[in-house]
Amino acid sequence: MSRHDTRTCISCGMPMRTVEEHAAADPSKDYCRHCAHEDGRMKSYDEVLAGFAGFLQHTQGLQEQVARDTAAQMLTKQPAWSDR
Numbered sequence: 001m002s003r004h005d006t007r008t009c010i011s012c013g014m015p016m017r018t019v020e021e022h023a024a025a026d027p028s029k030d031y032c033r034h035c036a037h038e039d040g041r042m043k044s045y046d047e048v049l050a051g052f053a054g055f056l057q058h059t060q061g062l063q064e065q066v067a068r069d070t071a072a073q074m075l076t077k078q079p080a081w082s083d084r
């Protein structure tokens with residue numbers, strides 16, 4: 001693991017404590033590997049939203065619609081999506 005200053009993903013808000021947590025392990029990218037495709041491109045809002053909602057369903061046992069609403073509210077606070 002390579003240490004560097006922790007930055008926060010502009011898409012989902014996850015702290016990125018290591019270079020490996022950045023998209024494509026590239027610390028110049030300001031979003032995390034969960035919010036990127038394998039080639040390092042950032043996922044679309046809908047893709048991030050679906051992933052986030054699924055995460056909430058699994059970890060918090062939310063109903064699908066509740067999970068989507070919660071995810072949408074949380075994403076609105078992130079810089080990548082704040083103008084939506």
Ligand SMILES: [Zn+2]
Nearest residue numbers: 009012032035
């Ligand atoms: Zn992210």
